[in-house]
Amino acid sequence: MLKLWGRASSSNVMKVLWALTELGLDYERIDAGGAFGKTKDPAYRAMNPMGLVPTLEEEDGWSAWESNTICRYLCNAHAPGSTLYPTExxxxxxxxxxxxxxxxxxxxxxxxxxxxxxxxxxxxxxxxxxxxxxxxxxxxxxxxxxxxxxxxxxxxxxxxxxxxxxxxxxxxxxxxxxxxxxxxxxxxxxxxxxxxxxxxxxxxxxxx
Missing domain, CATH: 1.20.1050.10 (Glutathione S-transferase Yfyf (Class Pi); Chain A, domain 2)
Structure with missing residues (x-):
């Protein structure tokens, strides 16, 4: 299952959560950033060297960061026919x-x-x-x-x-x-x- 690292109050995390909902994809959100910490941990920095949220983690450990990039990736990798991201x-x-x-x-x-x-x-x-x-x-x-x-x-x-x-x-x-x-x-x-x-x-x- 997809994992999304980031606190729900972050505007950039909100983008990805909305995209996941539009695409009907299953995911687990893990609180990170702000009062939740975790973003300075070496394991997190290995996924996202900026130490910011959100970060998307695939089941095989591959990760993506930057909210707009994550949204594009979700469409390309998990819903290539979606009207969210037209191909023309x-x-x-x-x-x-x-x-x-x-x-x-x-x-x-x-x-x-x-x-x-x-x-x-x-x-x-x-x-x-x-x-x-x-x-x-x-x-x-x-x-x-x-x-x-x-x-x-x-x-x-x-x-x-x-x-x-x-x-x-x-x-x-x-x-x-x-x-x-x-x-x-x-x-x-x-x-x-x-x-x-x-x-x-x-x-x-x-x-x-």
Missing amino acids: PRARAAVETWMDWQTSHLTSPLVTIFFTHIRVPEPDRDWAAEKKAREDAGRLWKIVDRALEGKRFLCGDHVTLADIALGCWVYRWFALPIERPDLPNLARYYEALKTRPGFVTHVALPLE
Whole structure:
């Protein structure tokens, strides 16, 4: 059976859990990271030299790390016909563009906002940094809002890995106690994501 190492509250672990649910794959999740430790252990570092979560471990001991890579691997190795990761080159490129965009652009400002409101003690919060991050995130979400015009999900009528990559941050954007620009397509998209059991079970959780 597949083993997924990582705490359930990690946004990157959430991605993989959602993908596993969409694909209907059996797995065992092992708490690791944060208060659970384990990520500095030599055995863990042998699987994931970064000492971060998640890490996916196959039955034969082979492992993969980096959440987007794990999601792609799951589709390629365990569900090659899944619409989560289309095989047609241009359709696949569209999915991968959003996955890379999430990593390269969206995550940084959203992490700043999330940590300011949820993880950083109130006396230590940098509200100037939070304001700038909110403005930066708002500009990025406008790109998503335009891309969603006339579509249910980012790449069409079906959920793909693009939606899984962005989904955690969509949830946090709407769940955090912040001011947000009016982006009707993004709001409609959020409602569509809430129809997916994997999103509800693994992503739409109390913020911690």
